[in-house]
Amino acid sequence: MRHILIIDDEDDIREVAALSLEATAGWDITTASSGADGIRAAADPKQRPHAILMDVMMPGMDGPTTFRQMQQNPEIATIPVLLLTAKVQGVDQRRFAGLGVAGVLFKPFDPLTLASQISEALGWKD
Amino acid sequence: MTALPSIFLVLLLLSVFLLGFHTLRQSSRTRDLQHEIDQLKESLRRSREYAEQQRAKLAQRSDLDTVKDEFISTVSHELRTPLTSIRGALGLLSAGLLGNVDAKAQNLLRIASTNTERLIRLINDILDLERMESGRAPLKLRRCSMYDLAREAVDTMTTMADGAGIRLELVCNAPRDSIYFDADSDRILQVLTNLLSNAIKFSPAASTVSVQIDSDANSLLLKVVDQGRGIPADKLESVFDRFQQVESSDASKKGGTGLGLAICRSIIQQHGGAIWAQANQHGTGTTLWVQLSRSARASDTGAASLAALPAERGEGLILVCDDDPGIRVVVAEQLRQHGYDILEAGSGEEVIALANEQTAQAAHGRGTGEHAPVPAISAILLDLYMPGLSGWETLQRLKESPATAAIPVVILSVIPPTDHPSRTGGPQGWVQKPFNENLLLAELGRVLRTHGGPGRILLVEEDPELAQAILEGFHQAALRVDHASSLRQAVDLCLAATPNLMILDLTLPDGDGFSLVDWLRRQPALHSLPLVVYSSREISEAEMAKLRLGPTEFLDKAKIKPRDVEALVLAMVQRMRNPAESPVSPVA
Numbered sequence: 001m002r003h004i005l006i007i008d009d010e011d012d013i014r015e016v017a018a019l020s021l022e023a024t025a026g027w028d029i030t031t032a033s034s035g036a037d038g039i040r041a042a043a044d045p046k047q048r049p050h051a052i053l054m055d056v057m058m059p060g061m062d063g064p065t066t067f068r069q070m071q072q073n074p075e076i077a078t079i080p081v082l083l084l085t086a087k088v089q090g091v092d093q094r095r096f097a098g099l100g101v102a103g104v105l106f107k108p109f110d111p112l113t114l115a116s117q118i119s120e121a122l123g124w125k126d
Numbered sequence: 127m128t129a130l131p132s133i134f135l136v137l138l139l140l141s142v143f144l145l146g147f148h149t150l151r152q153s154s155r156t157r158d159l160q161h162e163i164d165q166l167k168e169s170l171r172r173s174r175e176y177a178e179q180q181r182a183k184l185a186q187r188s189d190l191d192t193v194k195d196e197f198i199s200t201v202s203h204e205l206r207t208p209l210t211s212i213r214g215a216l217g218l219l220s221a222g223l224l225g226n227v228d229a230k231a232q233n234l235l236r237i238a239s240t241n242t243e244r245l246i247r248l249i250n251d252i253l254d255l256e257r258m259e260s261g262r263a264p265l266k267l268r269r270c271s272m273y274d275l276a277r278e279a280v281d282t283m284t285t286m287a288d289g290a291g292i293r294l295e296l297v298c299n300a301p302r303d304s305i306y307f308d309a310d311s312d313r314i315l316q317v318l319t320n321l322l323s324n325a326i327k328f329s330p331a332a333s334t335v336s337v338q339i340d341s342d343a344n345s346l347l348l349k350v351v352d353q354g355r356g357i358p359a360d361k362l363e364s365v366f367d368r369f370q371q372v373e374s375s376d377a378s379k380k381g382g383t384g385l386g387l388a389i390c391r392s393i394i395q396q397h398g399g400a401i402w403a404q405a406n407q408h409g410t411g412t413t414l415w416v417q418l419s420r421s422a423r424a425s426d427t428g429a430a431s432l433a434a435l436p437a438e439r440g441e442g443l444i445l446v447c448d449d450d451p452g453i454r455v456v457v458a459e460q461l462r463q464h465g466y467d468i469l470e471a472g473s474g475e476e477v478i479a480l481a482n483e484q485t486a487q488a489a490h491g492r493g494t495g496e497h498a499p500v501p502a503i504s505a506i507l508l509d510l511y512m513p514g515l516s517g518w519e520t521l522q523r524l525k526e527s528p529a530t531a532a533i534p535v536v537i538l539s540v541i542p543p544t545d546h547p548s549r550t551g552g553p554q555g556w557v558q559k560p561f562n563e564n565l566l567l568a569e570l571g572r573v574l575r576t577h578g579g580p581g582r583i584l585l586v587e588e589d590p591e592l593a594q595a596i597l598e599g600f601h602q603a604a605l606r607v608d609h610a611s612s613l614r615q616a617v618d619l620c621l622a623a624t625p626n627l628m629i630l631d632l633t634l635p636d637g638d639g640f641s642l643v644d645w646l647r648r649q650p651a652l653h654s655l656p657l658v659v660y661s662s663r664e665i666s667e668a669e670m671a672k673l674r675l676g677p678t679e680f681l682d683k684a685k686i687k688p689r690d691v692e693a694l695v696l697a698m699v700q701r702m703r704n705p706a707e708s709p710v711s712p713v714a
Contacts, residue, residue, distance in 0.1 A: 010207060016214030023223040057203060086206035087199060088253075108210040108246055111217035 003028040004118070005049035007038035007066070008084070009058040016111060017053065017084075025115035034058060035066030042076045049079060051122055053105075056085040056096070064099055071100075080122055084109070173516040180510075180518075184541060198256060205249050213242050244381055251385040255368070258392045265310040265396055272305040272346050272418075273298050276337050279318035286323065291331035294322070300341035307346050307420045309397055314418075317390045317401075321350040321414050324387070327380045328354035329411075344622045345399075346418050347614060353411040362403045363644055366391045394418070395648055400617045402641040415636070417614060419621045442504030442574060445480060447471040447520070448538065449512040453559075457507060457538070457566070464567055467501065474515030477506060478523055481530045503533050505573055508553070510539040521553060534573045538566075572624065572651070583607045583695065584625035586616045586642065587660075588634050592688055596629065596660075599692030613637035617645060624651050627698060629691065632661040643673050656698055660691060 004027050008014045011033070018029040030047055032038040035058060042049060052070075056063035063083050071077050080102035088106055096104045103121035105114075118124075218224055220235035227235065257263040273296075280294050287294045298305070318337075325335040333353040340347040357365055357372055364370045369384035394401040399418035406413055444466045448454045451472065458468040469484070471477040481503055488502040506524070510517035517537065524530045536555035555573035557566050583600070585607055587593040593609050600607045608625070610616035613634045619625070628646075632639035639659065646652045654676035659665070662683035665673070670680060677698060681691065 010211070012211035013207070013214070016211055016218070019218055019224070020214055023218060086203040086210065088202065088206075088250075107206050108213040111214040112221055112223075 001026070001028055002051075002124070003030070003047065003049045005029075005038065005042055005052045006031045006054075007033075007035065007052065007058075007063075008055040009033055010055070013055070013107075017109070017114065020109075020111035020114050021118075024112060025119075027115065035061030035063070035069070038066060039069060039073070039076070042070065042079060043073065048076075051102070051118065052079055052081045053084050053118065054081055056083050056087060064096070067099060067101060082118060082121055169519070170514060173514065173519050176518065177511060177516050180516075198253065202249065202253055206246075209242065209246055209249075213239075213246065216242055240381065244383070247381075248383045248385070251383045251389060255385055255389055255392060258389070258396065265313065267308045267310055269306050270309045270311045270314065271302070272307060272339050272341075272348060273302055275309075275311060275314050276318060276339060276348065279315055279322055280337060282315075282319055283322040283326065287326050287335065290326050290329070292326050292329050293332075293334045294326075295334055295336045297336060297338045300339055300346075305339060305341050305346055307418055309418065310393075313393045314397070317393050317416065318348070318350075320386045320390050321416075324382075325350050325352035325354065325412075325414070327382070328352065330354065342618065344420060345618050346420065348416045348418075350414045350416075351406065351411065352413075353406075353409060356405055356410045357403055357412050359405065362405065363641060365403060366401070398621065398649075400645045402613070402637055402645065404637045404641075415614070417617050441465050443467045443469060443484075443501045444570070445469045445471060445477060445484075445503050445506045445533075447474070447477040447507065447512075447517075448509040449473060450509070453509070453538075460566065461570075466504075466570075469503070474508075474512055474517065474520030474523075477508065477520055478515075478527075478530070481506065481524060481533060482527065485529045485533075505534045505536060505554075505570060507536050507538050507557075507570070510537060510541065536570060536573050582623060582625045583627045583629065584616065584619055585609045585629045586613075586634070586639070587611065587629070587631040589631070592631075592683075595688035596691050599689040600695075611635070613642050616642055620646070620649070620652060625655065627656045627658070627695060629658045629660055629695065632659065632663055632665075640669075640672060643675060646675055658691070658695055658698070660686070 002025070004021060006014055006017050006021075006029060008017070008031075014031045014033065018031055021027045021029055030041055030049060032041045035054075038052070038054065041047065042052060054063045054066065058066075061069070063085070067081050067083075070079070070081065083096055083099075083101050083104045084107060085096070085104060086107040105117055105121065109117070216235060216239045219227065220232065220239050254263075276296055276298075280296050284294060322335065322337070329335055329352045335353075336349075336351045338349045338351065340349075361370070361372050365372065366387045368388045371382065371384050391401050394416055397418055399416065401414070401416050404413045404415065405411075444461055446454055446457050446461070446468055447470075448457070449472055454470050454472070458470060462468055469480055471480050484500065484503050487500040508517045508520060512520075515523070517539065521535055521537075524533065524535060534554040536557060537553045538557050538559060540559045555569045557569050583606070585593060585596055587596065587609065588611055590611065593611065597607055597609060608619050610619050613636045616628075616634075630639050630642065634642070639661070643657070646655055652675075656676045657673070657678045658681060659673055659678065660681045660683060665680060670678075673680075679694065679698065681694065686694075
């Protein structure tokens with residue numbers, strides 16, 4: 001079974017995204033409300049996720065900063081990260097592309113196809 | 127023997143006298159020079175001050191752009207964040223993934239869902255339009271096939287058409303290899319799918335929506351023809367305005383945002399083309415026309431792909447002014463290779479001197495005919511930021527002097543075209559550095575075609591006999607008169623070469639004069655084109671306001687005979703050429 005870690009500071013979005021992935025794909029979901037919590041959750045060997053879905057704009061450490069810190073930690077550097085963003089301007093997209101993340105998904109996402117978008121971005125066949 | 131001392135004496139007196147005279151002249155010369163130096167110092171100070179002001183303004187504007195970008199990005203983010211939760215929650219509920227809901231609740235969920243989708247589309251469309259109209263979405267031009275794009279659009283929309291029971295057909299009346307043009311394919315595809323989506327939405331089941339492609343020497347034409355309920359005559363233009371739907375309930379019934387056609391128009395305009403709607407002559411329904419030039423225009427920002435275009439050859443004497451000798455050499459070499467003759471100047475002062483000298487010699491040469499004629503300057507390429515006289519000041523002085531006011535000036539600058547502070551008339555063209563060679567040649571070519579040589583008049587008249595009668599009136603005048611018998615042909619001729627004046631009949635076989643004026647108004651090079659409306663129909667005050675471009679005259683066909691049109695037009699041309707006391711030295 002796939003296990004996804006969702007990092008977003010908005011409670012409602014965490015809940016909707018988690019519900020959508022559980023209901024449409026049957027994946028296991030863990031959530032974290034900040035970059036720092038997210039890094040702790042990802043590094044926990046008992047619940048190491050297959051992929052991380054992370055918001056870009058968060059108070060404290062934002063998505064890109066959290067991603068860079070994850071890259072410094074050999075335990076979690078290999079987990080693919082997808083950014084989930086409400087910033088759709090061309091400039092923003094180019095900035096994210098240069099980070100080295102596995103992909104960028106846009107808000108507002110369609111709850112019925114979010115799981116298949118993630119699978120497609122990560123090349124998951126099942 | 128006694129003569130010798132007296133000769134010495136005379137010589138002595140003479141030298142004393144000459145020396146005194148020389149000293150006297152010297153001191154008056156010194157005064158003149160001092161005066162000149164003071165004047166130069168003063169003008170140097172003023173140009174420095176001016177350059178400083180311009181730099182400050184420029185910095186201010188770029189700050190403002192950053193603030194605006196940031197604001198739009200933030201607003202967009204702030205709107206999308208709550209929408210994400212709403213869309214997610216509603217989507218999951220209405221899909222029944224969390225258990226079944228009863229029919230009434232299901233219906234309410236459906237309403238909430240569709241309206242959420244509509245709000246998302248609206249936000250996307252507003253941002254799209256904003257980006258385009260602020261010039262922050264430059265076109266990525268490449269060579270495209272109109273057929274391939276239309277095919278792709280039709281394929282994309284087939285599912286929607288099938289759902290509505292509508293047949294889509296694609297007809298290509300032009301040879302497939304003749305319909306290549308320079309375009310941003312994603313943007314054109316966006317236009318085509320939007321037009322198809324509209325056509326499908328407003329068509330009855332079991333009808334056909336037809337996409338037709340035609341081409342001629344200069345442009346490509348695409349039509350989307352539907353058999354729907356049609357657009358009332360008074361709305362044929364306003365449907366392209368923001369939030370203007372034919373019926374106010376359309377937005378909620380058809381799920382549109384009211385911005386689709388405004389976006390289409392914006393995209394087509396950015397490509398230098400035209401888009402308009404026309405009621406079908408037979409049966410019901412509407413035809414949407416899109417006309418695009420084969421080659422991208424110099425006003426396009428996506429300069430990189432222009433490299434693929436064949437550069438145009440030119441002729442004439444071009445005065446190139448830049449304080450950077452490196453740039454002068456490059457520009458001069460590029461222009462020489464394309465048939466131009468070059469004069470170089472390293473400062474504004476030098477440009478003014480050279481332009482005056484050359485113009486005087488050219489005028490003199492013409493008069494006597496003894497020597498090989500000295501060519502007049504066809505155009506001046508002018509840098510803006512130069513030590514000494516700035517480009518703006520140089521431009522102003524050139525335009526103030528009767529000898530040089532008629533020479534078209536093309537600004538060559540790192541800053542984008544901006545409003546000029548001069549009251550004496552702005553530059554005729556603009557090329558932004560770093561420039562692409564073809565862009566420079568295209569802009570120079572455009573300026574020379576528009577501002578040099580004899581005037582060019584475009585006659586737009588449906589009736590061939592009447593057109594003939596008007597054309598005959600112009601037989602004697604040293605003017606070139608082109609004739610277009612349809613809206614499409616008129617746009618085509620305008621794209622091929624900018625006219626100096628248009629004579630317009632309001633009734634045209636494929637649209638009306640109002641659509642043409644509307645299109646002209648949105649073209650940077652044509653929005654103040656002098657216009658003579660020559661029509662047999664009564665024109666109301668409100669209509670007159672809609673038809674006004676530059677200087678505009680209204681002639682009633684019932685009162686003014688075709689051959690008398692000439693006199694009035696010539697008078698207008700005369701006024702255009704000599705706006706005040708400006709010189710009559712047409713550039714050869």
